[in-house]
């Protein structure tokens with residue numbers, strides 16, 4: 001399970017804190033050395049770790065430990081607040097256009113879970129009584145269109161496709177028009193991914209963005225890839241001005257670094273977290289809940 005190692009380590013650290021009265025520099029320093037190691041082992045970006053530790057130290061040193069609390073509890077409380085802040089503080093909700101349909105463009109590298117997440121998001125919206133339409137713009141990956149159509153059938157969500165011989169920009173435009181004509185209030189555009197970031201991919205995504213002016217550009221990244229996921233997010237954000245991140249595969253053996261670093265490094269909030277292959281394995285991302293989960 002994600003974060004188990006980090007949670008266990010932090011528990012050990014805080015259990016060792018002993019001082020009463022005010023927290024001393026020495027006590028805090030020792031604990032924070034361990035926290036630092038735990039975060040680095042969890043594959044959190046080193047600069048993010050450095051800033052994080054500095055913030056916690058500033059608040060913890062000199063902090064009074066009230067009678068009914070242990071020093072560990074006081075530090076945990078500060079770490080909890082700072083972890084929450086690190087991941088964006090409050091939940092970052094999905095945009096909703098005043099003039100429907102709301103257009104959501106899904107981007108990401110091949111295999112990150114873009115198509116699956118498109119289906120999951122459609123299901124979530126459908127449950128909230130919306131009428132999503134999925135648009136198949138991934139014309140390169142063999143079977144991507146079929147995959148989206150199968151998901152659509154399974155979920156009873158319409159899929160707009162034009163095969164793999166039409167330009168994705170034209171498909172996106174036609175898909176948006178189709179949604180307007182058919183009263184769909186959300187359009188989820190499944191774009192193409194590549195194995196690596198390249199100029200052709202970015203140009204295509206920029207052209208699709210230009211053509212349909214999305215309300216959301218969500219980047220789907222695989223949490224299992226750790227710092228790579230963060231680097232990918234940074235590159236995509238520079239080129240596309242993302243509005244949010246979907247972090248997938250949190251059910252795997254991820255160490256948590258991506259979840260903790262993405263917002264701090266890119267400025268882009270995680271909006272959804274996926275933890276499984278099934279269609280209901282997508283949840284809105286709550287920084288405070290994730291922080292509590294990390295701290296066990």
Ligand code: GDP
Nearest residue numbers: 110111112113114115116248249274275276277
């Ligand atoms: P795409 O190339 O980005 O469209 O990736 P897909 O949506 O086809 O997903 C690639 C693989 O990852 C598929 O086998 C999915 O079932 C799997 N996958 C996607 N999201 C998750 C997740 O949250 N957890 C797990 N365990 N697998 C996932």
